[in-house]
Each structure stands twice: as structure tokens, then as C-alpha cells.
Amino acid sequence: MDARIEILTEKKLIGKHITMSFVENKTFQLWSSFMPERKEIKNSIDSNLYSLEVFPIGYFDHFDAKKTFEKWAAMEVSDYNEIPADMETLIIPGGLYAVFVHKGPATEGDKTYRFIYTEWLPASEFKVDDRPHFAVMSENYQRDNPNSEEIWIPIKNKV
Template sequence: MNSRIETLTGKKLIGKHITMSFVENKTFQLWGSFMPERKKIRNPIDSNLYSLEVFPEGYFNNFNPKNTFEKWAAVEVSDLNEIPAGMESLLVPDGLYAVFIHKGPSTEAEKSYRFIFTEWLPDSKYFVDDRPHFAVMTENYKKDDVDSEEEIWIPVKNKV
């Protein structure tokens, strides 16, 4: 799996979030709530969808799949002047990210994440940083299609 390192310019997002854990995955419930209402967002930058995880500080230092975090379904917007009822804003700060392309059905994304966290990251010159993790679903995202693609953005900082 190829990767690239990018310096992200901060993003403004509007969407919905839910508290969950990897054991109690509520992703389907979150997206089921967000998708019918996303057209209420008046100022999207593009048609991309963002699936984000906001982990508590140090979440990966002592990983436990039962520990909770915020899961977001959102779109990037030009400004935060109008936030529809029932939605919230999220600012993703500037920073360094390792970017990967997951190819294949979304049900197999776990294989890509496993590679990133158990092979790529330990062999890299980076640590996971305490900023939002996210996946970008562009026009190449086709959910359960074998030709589907999504970008996985992992916040990193140099080990040195």
C-alpha cells in the first residue's frame, strides 16, 4: 500500500457525530442519520464526504477497542456562518498527515487500517498525533464495490 506525507491546511466541516468504540461500532447509524440531511448544508466546497474520528489525547498509547471516541460524518464547507439545526461544526487543524488509498469494498477497510497501524507506522519515522483521523470519500468511493477507493488520512508527527 503506497503512502504519501502531506501538510494539511486546516478544514472547516459541518456534520453530525456520535460517541462510540470499536467494539460498539455505530458508524452505520451515524451515516443513516447524516445522509438524508446533508443537503441542508448550504456552503459545501465540493461533493466529498468525510468520515472522521476524534480520539481522546493518548488514545493509541494504551489501545483498548472498548475505549470511546467521537465518530463524525461531515462535509467540508467554506465557512461556519450557517450550521443547520441538529448539526455541529468541527475544525481540523493544520498538520502533517500520512495519506493512504484504500482500494476495495468499505467492508475491507479494516485490512488497510491494520496494515497502517501494525506495519507501516512502526517502520516509519512517525508517531500518531492527537488530531482528527479521517477518510475522504470522493467520486471514486463506491461503498461495497471492488473498484471503490477512499483516502485515509492519519495525523502524524516525527519521531525525532
């Protein structure tokens, strides 16, 4: 699996979040709450959906699947002039990202992430940066479509 390296410009998002861990995965609960209300976001740039993880600083220094982080379901917006009730804002700072296309059903996403963190990153000239990690699901996203999800991992040089 190859990565492409991208320089991301800052993105403004509106959505919902929940605190969870990898052991206590609440992703389904979060998306079940967000999806019926996403049409309330009036200033979205497109129909792409963002699934984000905001990890505490140093989260990956000593990985523990029980440690908590913020999981977001969101859409990119042009501005924060209108924020629907029960939703919040999040800015993804610009910076360097490694981008992967997940191949296979969503239920096998852990294999892609395992490859990224245990094989690709250690062999690369990069390490994880302390910015949001996210997946972009386009309007053509289908849960089991093998090419409909891009995974963006924030990186910086190991130096």
C-alpha cells in the first residue's frame, strides 16, 4: 500500500464528537446521532463526511487501547456563521499528511491502520504529528466499496 504525501491547508469543520477509546468504540453511536442532523449544516463546502480522531499530545508515545480520545463526525464548512444547535466547531490545522486509500470493507479498516502504524511509518522518514487524524468519505462512499475512503495521517519528519 502506497501513501501520497500532501500538504493540507487549514480546514474548518462543524460536527459532533464523543469521548471514547479503541476498547470502548462508540463510533456507531456518534454517526447515528450526526447523520440525521447533517443537513442542518447550511454552509458546507461539499457533501464529504469527515471521521476524525483528536488524540491527546503524546498519545502514540506509549499506545494503550484503553486511553481515551475525541472521535468526530463532521463536514467541512466555509465559515462558522451558522452553527446548528447540538453541533460544535473544529479546525484541522494545515500541515503535512500521509494519505492512504483503504482497500476492502470498512470492517477491515483495522488492517489498514495496523499497516500504517506498524509497517509504513516505522520504515518511512516520518513520525506521527499531534494534529487530527481523519478519514474522508466522499458522496460516493459505500461502506463496503473497496476504494471509497481516504485515510489522512498527520506526519512530520523524524529529525
